[in-house]
Amino acid sequence: MRQLGAALGTAEAETSHETDAEYLRADSWPQVVAIAGRLAQVMIANDLGELLALHEAGVAGEAPQ
Template identity: 75%
Template sequence: MSDAARVLANHRVHVVPVVLALANPPWQRDVWLDPSAFEDLDHVFHTLFDDFCDADEPERYLGVSLRSDEEVVLMRELGAALNAAAAEVPHNTDAEYLRTSAWPEVVTIAGRLAQVMVANDLGELAALLGDSAVPDPCQIGRGTTGNSGERAGGDSDFDTASPQVGSVTSRKHP
């Protein structure tokens, strides 16, 4: 693995989970509003604006924590949405952020960015392992043991056809 690939992996291991958390309102309520939990919205802001990216100017993180121009564009949109939410909170609490009128937009953009980041990471994994090492999920039928289409127990007459899957389209800290 090259040094650049190692840096990218080391940054993404922090950025991707934070983006996934921003896309998941139940997680936000269950974890961020629990005072005993490690993760809170402050952690999210530090990850995306200070430590592993700069959501205000993400272009310089292309190849460092972001894999594609699409990720850069979505990260910039996410940064703007987080800044809009920050403008609405008087006391800078996580509960206030989750109640802002800007928060649904944060969740929506984070969901799109999460989808793109995960798809890009899976594509990179497939390239590293070779396409034959990663089964095509559309070819794995229910009740099968692998991508051969055989049922557990050796029944190879199982039809592996599956429905078509569409293509992926795509806080100011204290």
């Protein structure tokens, strides 16, 4: 999260803060996308691990009563 915040800060410093399009044109935007992609992978892996633990504990997939 810190890396993403820093990368967004760098992109922000390269813009005049007027439009989203300016962020997309910032030289550092590809770095923002790369970091966000890695963070998304970590978050998904963590969620899948939690779901597996719930499933193994017999909690996941139970129908509401």
